[in-house]
Amino acid sequence: MKIKAQISMVMNLDKCLGCHTCSITCKNAWTNRKGTEYMYFNNVETRPGVGYPKGWEKQDEWKGGWTLDDKGRLKLRAGGKVERFIKLFYNPDQPGMDDYYEPWTYDYDELTAAGRKRHQPVARSRSLVTGERMDITWGPNWDDDLSGAPYARADVDLIAANAVGAQIKMDMEDLFMRYLPRTCNHCLNPACVAACPSGAIYKRDEDGVVLISQDACRGWRACVPACPYKKVYYNWETNKSEKCTFCFPRLESGMPTICSDTCVGRIRYMGVLLYDMDKVEAAASTEDPRDIWRAIKDVLVDPTDPAVIENARANGVAESWIDAAQHSPVYKLIKEWGLALPLHAEYRTLPMVWYIPPMSPILQRVAADTDLAQADEMRIPLAYLAELFSAGDPEPVRDVINRLVAVRAHMRAKEVGAPEPEAEFAPEVLDEMYRLLAIAKRPDRFNIPEAADMTRAERLKAQREFGFCTSCAEGGFNA
Amino acid sequence: MNGIDIFLWGIAPYISFTMLIAVTIIRRVHFARTWSSKSSEFLERKQERVANPLFHLSILFVFFGHVGGVLVPHEVTDALGVSEEMYHMAAFGMGGLFGVLLGIALILLIRRRFGGNERMKANTSTSDKVLYVVLTATIVMGLVATFSNASGAFNYRESLSPWFRSLFTFQPDIALMAQVPLAFKIHMCCWMILFAVLPFTRLVHMFSGITAPFKYARRKAVLYRARKHDVRANGARDLEFPDAIILDRK
Ligand code: SF4
Numbered sequence A: 001m002k003i004k005a006q007i008s009m010v011m012n013l014d015k016c017l018g019c020h021t022c023s024i025t026c027k028n029a030w031t032n033r034k035g036t037e038y039m040y041f042n043n044v045e046t047r048p049g050v051g052y053p054k055g056w057e058k059q060d061e062w063k064g065g066w067t068l069d070d071k072g073r074l075k076l077r078a079g080g081k082v083e084r085f086i087k088l089f090y091n092p093d094q095p096g097m098d099d100y101y102e103p104w105t106y107d108y109d110e111l112t113a114a115g116r117k118r119h120q121p122v123a124r125s126r127s128l129v130t131g132e133r134m135d136i137t138w139g140p141n142w143d144d145d146l147s148g149a150p151y152a153r154a155d156v157d158l159i160a161a162n163a164v165g166a167q168i169k170m171d172m173e174d175l176f177m178r179y180l181p182r183t184c185n186h187c188l189n190p191a192c193v194a195a196c197p198s199g200a201i202y203k204r205d206e207d208g209v210v211l212i213s214q215d216a217c218r219g220w221r222a223c224v225p226a227c228p229y230k231k232v233y234y235n236w237e238t239n240k241s242e243k244c245t246f247c248f249p250r251l252e253s254g255m256p257t258i259c260s261d262t263c264v265g266r267i268r269y270m271g272v273l274l275y276d277m278d279k280v281e282a283a284a285s286t287e288d289p290r291d292i293w294r295a296i297k298d299v300l301v302d303p304t305d306p307a308v309i310e311n312a313r314a315n316g317v318a319e320s321w322i323d324a325a326q327h328s329p330v331y332k333l334i335k336e337w338g339l340a341l342p343l344h345a346e347y348r349t350l351p352m353v354w355y356i357p358p359m360s361p362i363l364q365r366v367a368a369d370t371d372l373a374q375a376d377e378m379r380i381p382l383a384y385l386a387e388l389f390s391a392g393d394p395e396p397v398r399d400v401i402n403r404l405v406a407v408r409a410h411m412r413a414k415e416v417g418a419p420e421p422e423a424e425f426a427p428e429v430l431d432e433m434y435r436l437l438a439i440a441k442r443p444d445r446f447n448i449p450e451a452a453d454m455t456r457a458e459r460l461k462a463q464r465e466f467g468f469c470t471s472c473a474e475g476g477f478n479a
Numbered sequence B: 001m002n003g004i005d006i007f008l009w010g011i012a013p014y015i016s017f018t019m020l021i022a023v024t025i026i027r028r029v030h031f032a033r034t035w036s037s038k039s040s041e042f043l044e045r046k047q048e049r050v051a052n053p054l055f056h057l058s059i060l061f062v063f064f065g066h067v068g069g070v071l072v073p074h075e076v077t078d079a080l081g082v083s084e085e086m087y088h089m090a091a092f093g094m095g096g097l098f099g100v101l102l103g104i105a106l107i108l109l110i111r112r113r114f115g116g117n118e119r120m121k122a123n124t125s126t127s128d129k130v131l132y133v134v135l136t137a138t139i140v141m142g143l144v145a146t147f148s149n150a151s152g153a154f155n156y157r158e159s160l161s162p163w164f165r166s167l168f169t170f171q172p173d174i175a176l177m178a179q180v181p182l183a184f185k186i187h188m189c190c191w192m193i194l195f196a197v198l199p200f201t202r203l204v205h206m207f208s209g210i211t212a213p214f215k216y217a218r219r220k221a222v223l224y225r226a227r228k229h230d231v232r233a234n235g236a237r238d239l240e241f242p243d244a245i246i247l248d249r250k
């Protein structure tokens, strides 16, 4: 046993508005520089849809994540070390700018500076890369809210679900749509770290945040295809790779990431998890991809277990962190209540951002004689959610959704004075779930301990000193 | 032996080597954040697919050919029973082949970078332009020298190579350069300029290309690193990345 601490996030998809506030605040904080225009450390995609970059889930194409070799050992899907070194000169698995989009701006000046004309002046589009005029044919969130459109039909998970017999129809009356916000998952078994020949990407010992050293990165770009979630981006201006930092300077000061803090739907929860480092490799090597999410849950340990606490202390986990792990909203949602599932656990990176799958309205076809919809009667087909969250196995998603339905049934009974329905959890627990999920007060959503080994002065200094600047002296872009 | 000869064959090589070593170290230590392969595959993939691997592979062969021809003394191949004709045939054949491949790859790369692709234009810095000029001159003069000496009449292994080796004993044998044909002399001047500008350009990535495989081959898959190591004494972050502080998974 070797216990370490990990900062983790859970997103309650039921409540995501698709407002993109998270992406915008993230962009303002981290990726508003030249070369980063196309980077979305946090993005929100409409599902079904192709996602960002286009078709990022097609691992046959990108070779992202891990697979098992003949002997059942973990190996990067991108191939062995020798094979990947040969690919340095030209990497066929590398996404190009057009797989994302070419960033652009508009000639806004034209609106105020144009001389007297017969027609209204217009602000025409101009590429942010070349500075030339460009016609816009694709952009971030091009398929936003377009359920039923060709983009939605091209959804990899939809196709996969249909391939195993789900028969998800995309007729007008059956259309469905949900938002999926995505950040880097700060994985326990990160493929990006393993793929980097320079050793520039590392997992932080104290909080599990995965970072790229901008000094050590040599621009080999092995991490970009290796991350199955396509959450490492190559900066074509500084020629280094960048990724979501989990806003580590904010975490160090006890604040949640900017995307979580500004989330309008209050869908995001952040807290500490303790995990057993010695079990990581075995969990990632679980033979049946459908069992991986359960294996990850086993890696996450009970923070009240005396043996765990003792081991954590011995490994240098600070007292304040152990306490935070014992009062972690994330631990409750994942482990105690079993309400959250990881996104595409079958990629074997053991992601540490989990999702509460969304409930949805009852399909009209069954509405007539239904009181509270059960999981199978909901508009979003279970088979589709299962492709996203449990490697195609509908059982875990059904369980979660039925638990969410139980919270509703309990609250309804309370409201109308009906007898308490039978449920897996005690009424007090259902009340607590209701408070955390529906009311979602800020202090309940986040419990992030300050960095234990830094003084307050250091933490504040760090907040304005981080960054990706290549030309500034030490530290950040506005140091 | 006039002043120009003394400068070109006795002083300039040392300026060139000094620049190469000193600037590389300074850049590595103080400007690591600019050290990169400067890959542009993200912006342009179609032409890169052939041009880039071809360039890198042929330049590797050309490099080893130079090591063989310049650093291995005449006497060694003689002792191994390789006759002068055999040596020239092999060197000219292989050198010519990979030299031509290198030349083709270079043309493809130039076309890719300067052939009107707007994205590539946005990505091309001044140092890239300087580098392309110097590199092209070096390669072209290397090819001219090789093919102008197809007959093998000029035996560089009796003049150029010993002169180059004499640089390392700090006793440059300038007289050896007297009989060297002009094309070879220009090729010499080209590499001296190339070495001097190299550390200012993207070419520094070749040093990482040499060290990375060794470091990568023996390290654990997942690296852990403690924060106390990425905050320096003065509070600034992450300027160096000494390997010693990587903690292994187990
Ligand atoms: S999600 Fe993040 S930590 Fe996981 S492989 Fe991708 S970049 Fe690395």
Ligand code: SF4
Pocket: A015, A016, A017, A018, A019, A020, A021, A022, A023, A044, A179, A181, A262, A263, A264, A265, A266, A267
């Ligand atoms: S800010 Fe919150 S509600 Fe809005 S899109 Fe992002 S995750 Fe969804």
